[in-house]
Amino acid sequence: MPVLLNLNELTETPILLEGLLPVPELDWGGPEDLVALSGPLHYRFTVRREGEILLLVGALTVDLDCLCARCLKPFRSRLTLDPWSVQLELSGPEAIPQVGELADLTPCLREDTVLALPQRPLCAPDCSGWPASGRSPTDFSDAQTAGQRTVWSALDKLKF
Numbered sequence: 001m002p003v004l005l006n007l008n009e010l011t012e013t014p015i016l017l018e019g020l021l022p023v024p025e026l027d028w029g030g031p032e033d034l035v036a037l038s039g040p041l042h043y044r045f046t047v048r049r050e051g052e053i054l055l056l057v058g059a060l061t062v063d064l065d066c067l068c069a070r071c072l073k074p075f076r077s078r079l080t081l082d083p084w085s086v087q088l089e090l091s092g093p094e095a096i097p098q099v100g101e102l103a104d105l106t107p108c109l110r111e112d113t114v115l116a117l118p119q120r121p122l123c124a125p126d127c128s129g130w131p132a133s134g135r136s137p138t139d140f141s142d143a144q145t146a147g148q149r150t151v152w153s154a155l156d157k158l159k160f
């Protein structure tokens, strides 16, 4: 279910698009690390056409399953891009995918969502990491690539 826009329906009046983009459509192909999508992307935006340019203005929201980058505690978070806006080209080297009169807006929504994902999510702004260690933020890059690794095996890797 990609987000398709019928360019024939786009006249002088902006079109409002609203819906849910399921997680499989948003998969960015990278390894699962500290942030995973826990639900579909909710999008709501207007599309306006100026010549060969589409102007999208609205909001994107998606729920995230995160692991704290400091203490590895799992927590829920919500990514909200509001206001969100983007300009898309209908022709030229940067043109978005089109099949006939249908323009595919999915890659643009995917890209902006992925770019906005937190690189180092924290369960709390003042999370101090492991209570026992008393040390400042630790790099969990090994755990990031392991997929199903548990908190305890990540702890083992810290080699206190």
Ligand SMILES: [Zn+2]
Residues within 6 Å of the ligand: 068, 069, 070, 071, 072, 073, 122, 123, 124, 127, 128, 129
């Ligand atoms: Zn934490």
